[in-house]
Amino acid sequence: MNNQLKNKLIKNDRDYVWHPFTQMKDYENQDHVLIEKAKGIYLYDADGNQYYDTVSSWWVNVHGHSHPRIRAAIDQQMSEMDHIMFSGFTHRPAVELSEKLVEITPDGLNKVFFSDNGSTAVEVALKMSFQYWLHLGKKSKNKFVYLDNSYHGDTIGAVSVGGVELFHSVFKPLLFQSYKVSSPNPYLWSKQHGLSEDEAVSQCLQEVRTLFEEKADEIAGFVIEPLVQAAGGMIVYPASYLIGLRQLCDEYDIHLIADEVAVGFGRTGRMFACNHADITPDLMCLSKGLTAGVMPLSVTLSTQKIYDAFYDEYETFKTFFHGHSFTGNPLACAVALENLRIFKDDKVIEKIQPITTYLQHRFREFEDLQHIGNIRGIGMIAAMDILEDKAKGISFASNKRTGYQVYLTGLKHGLIMRPLGDTIYVWLPLCATIQDIDHILKKAKDVLIELKLA
Numbered sequence: 209m210n211n212q213l214k215n216k217l218i219k220n221d222r223d224y225v226w227h228p229f230t231q232m233k234d235y236e237n238q239d240h241v242l243i244e245k246a247k248g249i250y251l252y253d254a255d256g257n258q259y260y261d262t263v264s265s266w267w268v269n270v271h272g273h274s275h276p277r278i279r280a281a282i283d284q285q286m287s288e289m290d291h292i293m294f295s296g297f298t299h300r301p302a303v304e305l306s307e308k309l310v311e312i313t314p315d316g317l318n319k320v321f322f323s324d325n326g327s328t329a330v331e332v333a334l335k336m337s338f339q340y341w342l343h344l345g346k347k348s349k350n351k352f353v354y355l356d357n358s359y360h361g362d363t364i365g366a367v368s369v370g371g372v373e374l375f376h377s378v379f380k381p382l383l384f385q386s387y388k389v390s391s392p393n394p395y396l397w398s399k400q401h402g403l404s405e406d407e408a409v410s411q412c413l414q415e416v417r418t419l420f421e422e423k424a425d426e427i428a429g430f431v432i433e434p435l436v437q438a439a440g441g442m443i444v445y446p447a448s449y450l451i452g453l454r455q456l457c458d459e460y461d462i463h464l465i466a467d468e469v470a471v472g473f474g475r476t477g478r479m480f481a482c483n484h485a486d487i488t489p490d491l492m493c494l495s496k497g498l499t500a501g502v503m504p505l506s507v508t509l510s511t512q513k514i515y516d517a518f519y520d521e522y523e524t525f526k527t528f529f530h531g532h533s534f535t536g537n538p539l540a541c542a543v544a545l546e547n548l549r550i551f552k553d554d555k556v557i558e559k560i561q562p563i564t565t566y567l568q569h570r571f572r573e574f575e576d577l578q579h580i581g582n583i584r585g586i587g588m589i590a591a592m593d594i595l596e597d598k599a600k601g602i603s604f605a606s607n608k609r610t611g612y613q614v615y616l617t618g619l620k621h622g623l624i625m626r627p628l629g630d631t632i633y634v635w636l637p638l639c640a641t642i643q644d645i646d647h648i649l650k651k652a653k654d655v656l657i658e659l660k661l662a
């Protein structure tokens with residue numbers, strides 16, 4: 209891109225654009241990176257600099273950027289139909305996608321409701337769960353339970369079941385009441401209480417049981433990010449917690465709502481994180497990787513039982529009155545279908561197994577660095593914390609913005625490592641190779657050395 213155009217775009221970005229999750233003043237003396245091209249695991253800026261997209265462009269990209277098959281699917285669909293309304297009308301991409309999703313998701317999820325982002329997929333699940341209990345005459349079941357540090361999106365309903373203080377506390381006056389329980393975060397339970405992973409899980413499940421015992425009459429559902437609490441700091445917890453939670457939800461007649469918006473589609477090394485625990489949630493939310501990270505689309509899958517509670521004569525007013533202008537967008541559905549075909553044709557889940565093992569193994573090496581601790585990960589996700597005092601588990605003062613410094617220095621090394629506070633992590637696309645991992649980790653180490661953190 210020529211300099212004149214580049215400078216104009218950067219200036220107009222400052223003049224006209226308000227970016228998400230961004231203190232705009234941070235960009236007073238620093239430019240947003242102007243990306244011109246994206247291919248495979250790389251992004252390229254307007255000067256032609258190459259960056260490793262180690263966070264899959266906010267956890268969405270799956271098979272690499274600008275995949276030729278995805279592009280062809282968009283072209284093909286566009287030549288037939290762009291967008292039509294989805295009430296009273298239907299179309300091949302949405303029908304075929306629904307059939308496929310029912311086939312590949314855990315047994316018992318039989319119906320697919322479309323929306324267009326992760327937050328709305330969660331809103332839909334909350335509303336369905338609430339209305340289900342209403343139809344059964346259990347009006348008092350109108351509250352939800354969530355984990356400390358959980359993140360389910362930024363719309364008001366999703367924030368009401370969110371547990372990340374930094375993002376959520378300011379909106380408290382707008383939220384509906386929910387119940388928060390402890391996160392089964394193994395690192396925290398070990399550091400603060402000296403508990404093993406198994407002990408932490410059983411303690412956390414006991415806390416859930418106590419709440420259910422007292423409040424089951426008020427509780428519609430428990431919403432959870434299976435295995436990885438992503439935005440809350442890449443907290444990885446054992447599948448045994450999910451197994452126990454499924455049993456408790458059954459015992460107390462409470463919906464288990466699995467928010468697989470981030471972890472779905474192979475990121476944990478299995479197609480869905482719920483597969484690790486071999487459980488079927490009552491409602492399941494998918495987005496991000498659903499379209500290989502290319503188009504905005506989401507779904508909320510439900511069991512037949514939930515669906516049946518809404519199925520009646522119109523006059524009973526059991527309709528689920530919810531929908532979006534772009535529900536079931538044909539282009540997005542066509543892309544999602546092609547995404548699933550790529551998974552199958554390229555045997556993606558099988559192919560990434562040795563890559564995930566290698567990533568987790570290599571990440572352990574950072575344990576030796578002076579200011580790095582709490583290494584954890586699963587599948588294509590791996591994270592570490594920057595700590596001032598590693599032995600005591602004490603972080604740097606937050607005004608030092610150490611993670612942010614790592615990010616800025618990373619950019620100079622051709623690395624996009626967008627931190628969560630002082631947690632730095634990779635969330636790799638499934639196309640990443642052993643060689644990519646070697647390059648990324650070498651660069652990451654160089655960054656930490658440059659900042660005297662290693």
Ligand SMILES: *Cc1c(COP(=O)(O)O)cnc(C)c1O
Pocket residue numbers: 325326327328330359360361362433438439467468469470471495496
């Ligand atoms: C990103 C995310 C969401 C929200 O999805 P959006 O498409 O950003 O609205 C919901 N739940 C989880 C677990 C997420 O990571």
